[in-house]
Amino acid sequence: METVDLGLALRELWGRRCPSCHRSFRIRPRPRQLSGLAREAARRLPHANPSELPERADLALCPYCGRSADVATFLTRAEDEFLDATSAWLAAVVTFEQLAFIERTLGQNPRPTFFVVRPAAPTRPAPAAVDLRPVPLGCCGEEIDLDPAWFGEVRCPYCAGATSPPA
Ligand SMILES: [Zn+2]
Numbered sequence: 083m084e085t086v087d088l089g090l091a092l093r094e095l096w097g098r099r100c101p102s103c104h105r106s107f108r109i110r111p112r113p114r115q116l117s118g119l120a121r122e123a124a125r126r127l128p129h130a131n132p133s134e135l136p137e138r139a140d141l142a143l144c145p146y147c148g149r150s151a152d153v154a155t156f157l158t159r160a161e162d163e164f165l166d167a168t169s170a171w172l173a174a175v176v177t178f179e180q181l182a183f184i185e186r187t188l189g190q191n192p193r194p195t196f197f198v199v200r201p202a203a204p205t206r207p208a209p210a211a212v213d214l215r216p217v218p219l220g221c222c223g224e225e226i227d228l229d230p231a232w233f234g235e236v237r238c239p240y241c242a243g244a245t246s247p248p249a
């Protein structure tokens with residue numbers, strides 16, 4: 083069975099929007115959060131078997147208000163649509179593999195009656211047009227992008243510790 087690259091680039095900043103305070107931020111998802119997104123993509127597949135989904139991932143945490151919830155509830159609209167497109171692509175890849183298997187096993191067929199074309203992966207959404215500024219997180223050696231108008235305490239989405247943005 084071929085594994086499918088979900089295109090969830092590890093070091094890429096991902097747009098987030100808190101479901102509680104509705105403030106925006108960007109974060110580099112850790113592997114556990116990526117597995118949460120992969121799980122969400124699989125959940126949106128038609129006829130997905132829930133028992134085959136990856137196990138539950140870490141919660142996401144809002145750096146502004148500290149709300150924590152499933153990472154899927156923190157997706158921006160663009161990220162959400164990308165996840166839908168990824169699920170549709172996964173379904174198309176499954177169909178492709180089934181057709182390609184038929185094509186491969188029809189090797190003796192002198193006149194193949196169809197071509198199969200591997201479906202193209204969806205394109206990642208462009209970064210949201212919100213103006214954010216990078217804030218270093220001394221606790222975890224990471225950096226997140228926050229609202230430049232935010233001067234309050236910052237909760238680290240990785241360790242949940244509190245830190246203050248540089249003045
Ligand atoms: Zn919040």
Ligand SMILES: [Zn+2]
Pocket residue numbers: 219221222238239240241242243
């Ligand atoms: Zn931290």
